[in-house]
Amino acid sequence: xxxxxxxxxxxxxxxxxxxxxxxxxxxxxxxxxxxxxxxxxxxxxxxxxxxxxxxxxxxxxxxxxxxxxxxxxxxxxxxxxxxxxxxxxxx
Amino acid sequence: xxxxxxxxxxxxxxxxxxxxxxxxxxxxxxxxxxxxxxxxxxxxxxxxxxxxxxxxxxxxxxxxxxxxxxxxxxxxxxxxxxxxxxxxxxxxxxxxxxxxxxxxxxxxxxxxxxxxxxxxxxxxxxxxxxxxxxxxxxxxxxxxxxxxxxxxxxxxxxxxxxxxxxxxxxxxxxxxxxxxxxxxxxxxxxxxxxxxxxxxxxxxxxxxxxxxxxxxxxxxxxxxxxxxxxxxxxxxxxxxxxxxxxxxxxxxxxxxxxxxxxxxxxxxxx
Numbered sequence: 574x575x576x577x578x579x580x581x582x583x584x585x586x587x588x589x590x591x592x593x594x595x596x597x598x599x600x601x602x603x604x605x606x607x608x609x610x611x612x613x614x615x616x617x618x619x620x621x622x623x624x625x626x627x628x629x630x631x632x633x634x635x636x637x638x639x640x641x642x643x644x645x646x647x648x649x650x651x652x653x654x655x656x657x658x659x660x661x662x663x664x
Numbered sequence: 665x666x667x668x669x670x671x672x673x674x675x676x677x678x679x680x681x682x683x684x685x686x687x688x689x690x691x692x693x694x695x696x697x698x699x700x701x702x703x704x705x706x707x708x709x710x711x712x713x714x715x716x717x718x719x720x721x722x723x724x725x726x727x728x729x730x731x732x733x734x735x736x737x738x739x740x741x742x743x744x745x746x747x748x749x750x751x752x753x754x755x756x757x758x759x760x761x762x763x764x765x766x767x768x769x770x771x772x773x774x775x776x777x778x779x780x781x782x783x784x785x786x787x788x789x790x791x792x793x794x795x796x797x798x799x800x801x802x803x804x805x806x807x808x809x810x811x812x813x814x815x816x817x818x819x820x821x822x823x824x825x826x827x828x829x830x831x832x833x834x835x836x837x838x839x840x841x842x843x844x845x846x847x848x849x850x851x852x853x854x855x856x857x858x859x860x861x862x863x864x865x866x867x868x869x870x871x872x873x874x875x876x877x878x879x880x881x882x883x884x885x886x887x888x889x890x891x892x893x894x895x896x897x898x899x900x901x902x903x904x905x906x907x908x909x910x911x912x913x914x915x916x917x918x919x920x921x922x923x924x925x926x927x928x929x930x931x932x933x934x
Binding site for chain 1: 811812813814815816817818849850851854910911912915916
């Protein structure tokens with residue numbers, strides 16, 4: 574589960590950069606922390622901006638299903654797992 | 665003359681709590697009238713439209729028109745009760761199709777005041793209304809858009825704008841503090857950038873400040889509440905977002921432009 578460590582760090586940096594979070598450093602974000610309920614307190618437009626940045630950077634696409642996106646955006650860990658899975662070329 | 669000056673003295677002498685109690689009674693009547701109207705629309709008006717409308721677009725437009733007429737009647741009632749006086753400067757410009765309208769939100773009455781002047785408006789409403797037993801049939805049949813999923817929200821609003829429907833957004837997402845502004849969320853800017861539509865700002869003023877976020881429902885000023893809507897000059901997204909490297913930055917720049925517009929209109933500092 575933790576083999577996405579590098580990717581998780583990248584995504585933490587991307588979140589801080591995209592959302593211009595001035596008082597948060599990437600390493601302060603816990604990969605398992607709830608992104609939207611907890612300390613970061615992100616909203617649905619933050620999620621939109623993160624998803625656009627991730628799509629642009631990793632060439633993946635998020636489907637329109639809100640329930641599915643909610644579980645993908647639960648934490649940095651679930652987000653990294655989704656990206657790792659989605660950008661794997663299917664053989 | 666003598667009789668009338670006696671009456672004046674009697675009024676002066678009447679304890680203010682009596683006047684307050686009268687005001688609270690009027691307010692209770694106003695809230696009651698709103699509830700009765702909403703129930704009548706939910707039970708009769710909206711179902712009648714749904715039965716007689718062939719396609720969703722037409723049904724939604726008719727429900728929105730019904731709401732506009734209902735709120736128009738509602739304001740005639742509260743104006744007759746002397747509670748509120750509603751005005752709109754530039755109301756004609758709200759009648760065009762395909763507008764992206766943004767408004768600030770000082771009072772509880774703003775949404776219905778705006779809709780009063782907009783025969784067709786797709787509104788963004790809290791998800792809770794979609795599950796509320798009274799409002800669910802109304803907001804669903806009107807084609808209103810829930811605010812809980814950013815991506816779905818921007819996609820839905822953009823789709824509606826591009827097919828010529830007018831969309832109403834409150835960027836603060838909640839009521840403003842007295843004579844101020846709450847922090848702006850960036851959804852309206854994203855909708856503008858995605859659809860390529862400029863924003864039409866409507867400034868809402870509520871004087872004296874009342875029915876705000878932290879005001880309890882029965883506390884209103886003794887004076888009639890003056891609710892004034894002012895349709896402003898469009899906020900050009902190309903101008904406000906030029907030179908921004910990403911959509912996210914552009915949305916922040918457009919959001920800043922929206923905030924500056926309302927700050928200037930409300931003559932706020934900084």
